[in-house]
Amino acid sequence: MSTGDLAVDVLRRIAVEPVTRSALAKEMGLAPSTISAKITDLMAAGLVEEGGAAPSRGGRPGRLLSITYQTGRVAVISMGAKHANVALADLARTIHVNTAITIDVAQGPEATVELIAAEVRSLLTSHGGELLSVGICIPGPVDVKRRIVIAPSRMPGWHNQDVGALLEKSLGVPAITDNDANLAALGEYLCRPDAASNSITVLAGTGVGTGIIAGGELYRGSTYASGDITHTKVEAAADRMCSCGNRGCLETIASGAAIVRDLGAAGIEVKDIFEVLEMVRDGDPTANGVVREAGRQLGLALSTVVNFFNPGDVYLTGALSAASVYVAAVRSQVYERCLPLATAGLRVDATQSGNEAGLIGAAELAILHLLNQPSLPARFSEPAG
Amino acid sequence: MSTGDLAVDVLRRIAVEPVTRSALAKEMGLAPSTISAKITDLMAAGLVEEGGAAPSRGGRPGRLLSITYQTGRVAVISMGAKHANVALADLARTIHVNTAITIDVAQGPEATVELIAAEVRSLLTSHGGELLSVGICIPGPVDVKRRIVIAPSRMPGWHNQDVGALLEKSLGVPAITDNDANLAALGEYLCRPDAASNSITVLAGTGVGTGIIAGGELYRGSTYASGDITHTKVEAAADRMCSCGNRGCLETIASGAAIVRDLGAAGIEVKDIFEVLEMVRDGDPTANGVVREAGRQLGLALSTVVNFFNPGDVYLTGALSAASVYVAAVRSQVYERCLPLATAGLRVDATQSGNEAGLIGAAELAILHLLNQPSLPARFSEPAG
DNA sequence: AACCTTTAATTCGACATCGAACAAAGTATC
DNA sequence: GATACTTTGTTCGATGTCGAATTAAAGGTT
The missing domain is CATH 3.30.420.40 (ATPase, nucleotide binding domain)
Structure with missing residues (x-):
C-alpha cells in the first residue's frame, strides 16, 4: 500500500521500527540521496529524530531513525450486531489494548457510536496516549468515497448513515469507515x-x-x-x-x-x-x-x-x-x-493475527487518512500531552 | 493501460488520430510544457511530424501532430483448435485485414506456427506495410513472464512451448503471447x-x-x-x-x-x-x-x-x-x-468489436512490447520499404 | 600502526515534470 | 480596422528524483 506521498511512506516505515537511512533506501527501492533528502525534511519538521547507532555490519555503522512523536494513538473499532471490539494502536499498527463492549445496533447510529466513543475515551484515560485518528469496521457494505453505510442487512436503520462523521464529532479527530471483510483482508495482507x-x-x-x-x-x-x-x-x-x-x-x-x-x-x-x-x-x-x-x-x-x-x-x-x-x-x-x-x-x-486483522487494517487506513490531512506536520510536532 | 514511459504513451495517442499539443495535455493530464518537450524529442527522432492546422475554437488554432511512419503493421493471430484468424493492424490498433485459415493444433507448434507465419507473409505481400511486431491469442493458459503455454487441455503437445519464440524466428520481429480470454478482455476494455x-x-x-x-x-x-x-x-x-x-x-x-x-x-x-x-x-x-x-x-x-x-x-x-x-x-x-x-x-x-476484441488486445500488447524494445527509434525512423 | 575493505551517508550534476508567465495567432466586437 | 478576448504553444525557474563520485566511520590484516 503506497500512499503516493513519499514522505508519508518513509514516515510510516520509521514508525514501525527504528531503521537506518541505507536500510530505508534498500527496502523502498529509492536512491540513498533521495532518502537523505526526505529525512532532512522530516527532521526539520520535527517528525523524526536520530537515535543510537545500529550495530556495524563490517563497515561504518548506520544511525537509527525513529519518530519523535511516540504517544500518538489511533482508535480502531470492529463492530458486530451485539458486540464491538474497541482498541488502541500506535502508528506502527501495533495494538496496545483491545476491549470488548456490548452494544445493540438496533439502538441506532447515534447511541451506538456514543457507547463506542465513551469506551475510546476511557481507554485513553487508563492507558495514556493522544488520540490522532479513528478507524471502524462495519459489518455491511460501505461506500468509502461518500463515506456512508449502504443497505446493511444486519443493521436496519443504518442505511446512508455517515458513521465516520458521528465519530469525528464525538472524538474530534479524523475518522475512516470501511467494510469489516475489506479491512480484515488489508490487515492480513499487512501482517504477513x-x-x-x-x-x-x-x-x-x-x-x-x-x-x-x-x-x-x-x-x-x-x-x-x-x-x-x-x-x-x-x-x-x-x-x-x-x-x-x-x-x-x-x-x-x-x-x-x-x-x-x-x-x-x-x-x-x-x-x-x-x-x-x-x-x-x-x-x-x-x-x-x-x-x-x-x-x-x-x-x-x-x-x-x-x-x-x-x-x-x-x-x-x-x-x-x-x-x-x-x-x-x-x-x-x-x-x-x-x-x-x-x-x-x-x-x-x-x-495469524489472533483475529485482529480487521483492527490492523482499520489502523492502516486511519493512519493513512491522518497523514494525508493537510495540517499534519503541526499536529505531529506538538509535544505529547 | 499506461506503459510507464511517457514518450510511448504520447506516441500511441498520436498514432490513434492526429491531435494537437494542447489536446494531448488535457487528455493525459500533463502540463503543456511537458507535452511540448516530449513532442520536440519525438520530432527530433523522426517519429512525429506536424500536419495541418486544427480548426480554430475561437482562438489560435492548434497544429495537428501525426506519426511519420504510417505503414508499420502488427500481425495479430487468434488461434483455435482447427482454425486461426490472422490479421494485420496498424499502430492505432485498427485492423486492416482479417483472414481465417485452417490449422490443426495436433500437428504441433512448429508446423502450426509455420502455417500462420506463411499467412502473415502473404497478407503483407498483398496488402503492403512493414511488419513491426506480432501478437497471438492462445486458447489455453499462458505464463506471460516465462512466455510459455501451460498445460492447455485443448492443445496436447503444446505444454511448455514458447510460441512467441517460434513466431520471432519465422517472422524476424518481436512477438507476444497471451491467453485468448485475457486479450479479449483487454481489447473490449480498449474498444469502449x-x-x-x-x-x-x-x-x-x-x-x-x-x-x-x-x-x-x-x-x-x-x-x-x-x-x-x-x-x-x-x-x-x-x-x-x-x-x-x-x-x-x-x-x-x-x-x-x-x-x-x-x-x-x-x-x-x-x-x-x-x-x-x-x-x-x-x-x-x-x-x-x-x-x-x-x-x-x-x-x-x-x-x-x-x-x-x-x-x-x-x-x-x-x-x-x-x-x-x-x-x-x-x-x-x-x-x-x-x-x-x-x-x-x-x-x-x-x-461491439465484431469478435475482434482478442485481436485488438493482442495488437495492444504487441505494440507496447515493440515500443519497449531498446532499439525502437531506429526501426521507426526507417522510411517505409 | 598503516593500510585495505566494507558499509553509511552526503554532495553534486543530470534529467523529467510542473506551474506560472509570456508570446503567438487566431476570433469577436465595436 | 483597432481593440479585447481566447486559445495554443514556448520559455523559464522550482522541485523531486536519480546515479556517480566522494566523504565518513567503522572492522580486518599484515
Missing part, C-alpha cells in the same frame, strides 16, 4: 511479510464475507459490493430459502447463524457461535459435525472464486477460523475442487 | 470509451473462458490461471462427468462443445458451433432451446463471480455472443440472481 499480492480473506463469524487484495491493493469493486460469496448456490442448501429471495445460498448453511440454527434443529439449543466453538473445543460430536459441514460448504463455494480469481493466498479469519476442523474442511475442499493450475502454490491458512 | 475500470469478459465459443480487468489493468492471477468459470458447479449438470474429474461443471452444459453434443443426443447431428448458430438464425426451435439453456447456465455461474468481483461491466464475446437468445439468457439470469448492490449500474453487453 510473505503475503501474495493477490489474496482472498474470508471473515467467517455470524455471517460470512470476503475481502479481496488484487495486485497488492485492496479491491472494493465498482459499487463497493465486492467479496460477496454468501449467495453462491450450493447443492446441500438447495431446499433452504435465503433472505435474498433465492434458494440454495451458502449463507443458509455455512454461516455462524446457520450453524446455531442447525444445532437448534438437532435439539441442541445454543446462544451464539462462540458457544458452538466451545462445544467443538470440548469435543462435542454433533457440534463438530455441523462446523465441519459448514467448512466443507464454504470450501466448495470458495473453490469457484479461487478458480476465477486465482489468488496466491486464501486467509481464514473470524470466530470460525479458530476451529481447526473448520479450517481443515475448507482447505481440503479447495484443494480437491480447484484446478491444478489454480492450486499450484496456493496457500489456505487461518489468520 | 465508457468502459468500467472493473470488468469481466466472457469468451464463449467451443469452450468458455473469461478475462478480468481490475482497476483498469488486465488481471492475470497469481499463476496466470485467472478467469476460469467452466468448473463452477451448476445443478443442471449434476449428473455430467467433466474432464476435470468432478461432476456438475458448467463446461459440460454451457460450452459450444456441450451444445453440439446435446443436439447430437437429441438426434440433430451438427459439425460445430457455427452450424448451430446458423440453425438458431434460421429459427430452429431445438437449437434455440439448447443455446438459450446454455446461456441460462452461464448466467447462473456468472452471477456467483459478479457477486464476488462486483464489476461495472460484463462483456460477452466469442461465437455464441452473436446469438441474441444467448445474450438475453445470460443477462436475465445475472440480473435475477445477483444482489441488488452488485447489479446497480451493472452493464451486461455483447461485444
